[in-house]
Amino acid sequence: MSKKIFVGGLAMGGGSRVSVQTMTTVKTEYVSAVMAEINSAVSLGADIVRLAVRDERDAAALRELVALSPCPLVADIHFDYHLAIKSVESGVHKVRLNPGNIGGERAIKAVSDCLKANGTPVRVGSNSGSIEKEFLEKYGRSAEALAESALYSASLLERFGVQNIVLSAKASDVATTVRAYELLSERCDYPLHVGVTEAGGGKMGLLKGAIGIGSLLLKGIGDTVRVSLTGGVEQEVIAARDILRATGVDKNFAEVVSCPTCGRCDYDAAALAEKIAKATENVQKPIKIAVMGCVVNGVGEGKDADVGIAGGKDKCVIFVGGEAVRTVSPSVAEEELMKEVRAWLAKN
Ligand code: SF4
Structure with missing residues (x-):
């Protein structure tokens, strides 16, 4: 079983209820438009909402969004460790980043220290496009490479004492995604954020998400889910909720x-x-x-x-x-x- 961490007041892993996530589609600096998406997602059953933090203006909006949001928020940051630190200091309940692209050893240490000081969990992981060269050379573009890349990302933070980690390893190919998560669940006890990335939209996107996430949930793998769908927050949340119901993970309906x-x-x-x-x-x-x-x-x-x-x-x-x-x-x-x-x- 995975270990339990807390994202704000929400327990994740360790046998806690599987939570539903989605991601807003408007720029994070536009607080009222972001809040409209968050409220709509929560009213449909989302437990956690993720926001892209691309620049200073987005980071500056986080404090207000945290105060207004009815659910825990996750800041999604790439490349700039200053934005990660600002996000954590604004009170976001979790950050999603790739330690391999935030600026080297000193940056990783600075972010790690900030995460620990604030008790903020972090999601790291891999997707088909972000696998390091060494794993591609060793394993090819495969589930093994995805899983090893995700574990390597976690190790970059573990070295500086970060323990509240959530892992993901997503591919747009369903079978590869499922196998990668099976490997992760065998090799670590971090809570797993499961989903099929770039699944597309419409019926096929929905089916890919449902088969990938659903087959993992039926094996007891997965602590939080996101159905990535081109088409919007509402569709993603409804689809995730229906997958939890169809697999019997959520029985209260x-x-x-x-x-x-x-x-x-x-x-x-x-x-x-x-x-x-x-x-x-x-x-x-x-x-x-x-x-x-x-x-x-x-x-x-x-x-x-x-x-x-x-x-x-x-x-x-x-x-x-x-x-x-x-x-x-x-x-x-x-x-x-x-x-x-x-x-x-x-x-x-
Ligand atoms: S319940 Fe009756 S109507 Fe429905 S499929 Fe079976 S035999 Fe046909």
Whole structure:
């Protein structure tokens, strides 16, 4: 198991809840636009938000952003160790940097001392484009090279006594990413920030993120996740939340299971399933609701649901805890099923 660290008040690693991250898309100096993205991300389920700190103006905005933000913030810095120090001193809850590109030994020591003095954790790691030459020569562009490069980044800070480290090793290739994280989880106990980098957008980006992150989570690997999607903060957070739910890592929601329907289905089960999913999207308790297309197989198939419905031409059977409780007309199926859902939620 990974060790536990704290990002602000949020525990990461050591069996803590897997947290959801995203990254803002507007320049960090524009406080109100950044806050709009942060608030929107948090309202959808983000636990941590990362901001790019590119220059002095961005760094100068951090203190105000930290004061306004409802969640911990991570400053993402490249090349300039002064910006890293300024960010930490502004109170950000974590920094993301690459010790290999912030200006050599003295810079690494200065940042390390600042991190330790402020108790601020740091994420370091590799991605396909940042692997050092020596690892490329030794391992080629591979999972092994990614993992070794990430561990090497951590070692640059470890030498100066930094211990609150989160590691990442991302590739845009799903299989390489998954293997790199497997290697990291075998070779260190740092909390792991998992994601598939430059996954793209649309359906393929979503699938790459879901398969990469999902398969790691199913193996118990990953302490915080970011779904990188070209397209915006909201999409990323919703996708991450759905991956946590689909893998069973997050159980506190209403899971609507429904059959694919077939020639035995005599009512619009797909539309009903969609309506029930919409009506229960804000539920934060584990409940399984089955919407099945027919009574022939529906009741049996939906038996492990807490509440369910199996439709027919003129009547639908509602069942609770696997037992049929009453029949209703398909025209009132949504209303009647939701009554049982609400009753179940009130009792449990
Ligand atoms: S539950 Fe009924 S309608 Fe749905 S797929 Fe199975 S047999 Fe077909």
